[in-house]
Amino acid sequence: MLLGSPVTDLLCPPARARTVGELLAPTSPFDKKCGRENWTVAFAPDGSYLAWSQGHRVVKLVPWAQCLNNFLLHGTKNGADAVGARPPRQGSESSPKNKPCEHVIDCGDIVWSLAFGSSVPEKQSRCVNIEWHRFKFGQEQLLLATGLNNGRIKIWDVYTGKLLLNLMDHTEVVRDLTFAPDGSLILVSASRDKTLRVWDLKDDGNMMKVLRGHPNWVYGCAFSPDSSILCSVGASKAVVAAILV
Template sequence: NSDLTRSRTIGELLAPISPFDKKCGRENWTVAFAPDGSYFAWSQGHRIVKLVPWSQCLNNFSLHGTKNVANLNNSRLPRQDSDGGQKNKPREHIIDCGDIVWSLAFGSSVPEKQSRCVNIEWHRFKFGQDQLLLATGLSNGRVKIWDVYTEKLLLNLMDHAEVVRDLTFAPDGSLILVSSSRDKTLRVWDLKDDGNMIKVLRGHTNWVFGCAFSPDSSVLCSVGASKAVVAAILV
C-alpha cells in the first residue's frame, strides 16, 4: 500500500518514572482515541492514565518535529468551568485509577460511524450532564468508568477475578461495554443501566486477550491464549 510506505513518525510521548510501584516503570500498556478526536489517552505503566487534547498534541509535534514531547504541562489548557466558556473544552489532565491499567476505551452514545464524518455535530452521552466516558481495565479485575471532563468516577464494575486485558464499546452508540479478562471470560455491561452486567461469555479455555464488535454490533469476536477465535451473537 502506497499510503503505508509514505507513513512517518510525527513525535513521541514519554511516560514519567512511576512514583507508585518500583516494579513498574515507563511501560505504556495501552492507548485510545476519543471517537470525536478530542482526546488521546494512554496508560503509563502504573495506575495513571494521561489524557491530552489531540489537537494540542499535534501542535506540539509540529513545533518540535519528531523530538520527544515528555510533558505538555506548560501549554495546559484552563480548567473547565461548568458555568463558563471552558465547559467541556478538552484539557490535559491525569486520572489515578488506583491500580495498574491494562486497557482503555472511550464511550459515547453517538455511533462511531457518524464521528468519522466531517462537520457533524457531536452529542455526548448525557448522564446528568454532557459527558465523554473513559473505561479503564485494571490489574485487580475491576473496570472503572470515568467522566473524562470532570475526572469523576462514575461506575466501579467488580465481577472479574483477574486482569482485564481489553475493553471495547459497541460501535452503535448503545454504551454496551465488553471486557476481556485473564479469568477466561468476557463480560457484557450496559452503562445506560447503571453498569448492569447483562451477560457472561465463557467460550474460552484460557486467558482472553481481546475482542472486537462487528460493524452492526450484533457479533462479538474474541481471541485468547487458547489459539482460537470465539464468536458470539449478542442480539
C-alpha cells in the first residue's frame, strides 16, 4: 500500500523540528568513572520534571518550566523559532512541599532506563494480601524508576530524592522501564536477560510475573492506553504482545 505519492511529498515537505535548547553533562563527579553518555531521558506525566542520565551513575531532575524559561531568556541558535514555545502546564493544585526543584540522584551504577510513575488513590493494588504495606503512595507523590547496568531497579521519591525501593531480580542490564498508564503503579522492566518482569509498587515492589518469550535481549516495552496489553521488542526482530490480567 502506498502511503503517499511523489507529487504530494514534493508539494508538502515535512515540517522542520525547532531546537529549544541544549543541556550538557558535566565532567565525571566520581574518581575512575569514565564516560559522559546520556543513555535515557523522560518527562514526568504532568510536565513538571525532565529527568536525564548524565552518564556515570547520575540522574539529574530538572523542573521543566524553569528550564524552558531559561532557554527562552538566554536564547539559542534557533531563538527566533523558540519564542512562541510555552512551558507545559503544571498542576496548580500541588502543595508547596512538592514544588519542583532541581537536584541530582546518585544511582550507584550506570543508568540505562528511566520512567516516571504517579498513583491514583482509588486504583487498588492487584496483589492478594493488601492488609499492610511498608509504603503508601499518595496522589501527590511522583516516583522515578531507574534501570541500572547491574540489573537492579531503584525507585525514588522525585520531590525528596529519597530511595524507596531496590528491586533485585534481573541478572543483566535493565534496558527499558514503563509504568502502566492507569495509575496502578504497575511497573514493567525489560532486560538483556531475555525477560520482562512485572512489579507492583503498591505491594512494596512485589514481583508479580516473569514474562519469557524473547530468545534474545529485550530492548523496549510499552503498555496499551488501557493498561491491558504489553508489547515488547528485542534482538529477535519481532514484537511480542502479552495480555496482563
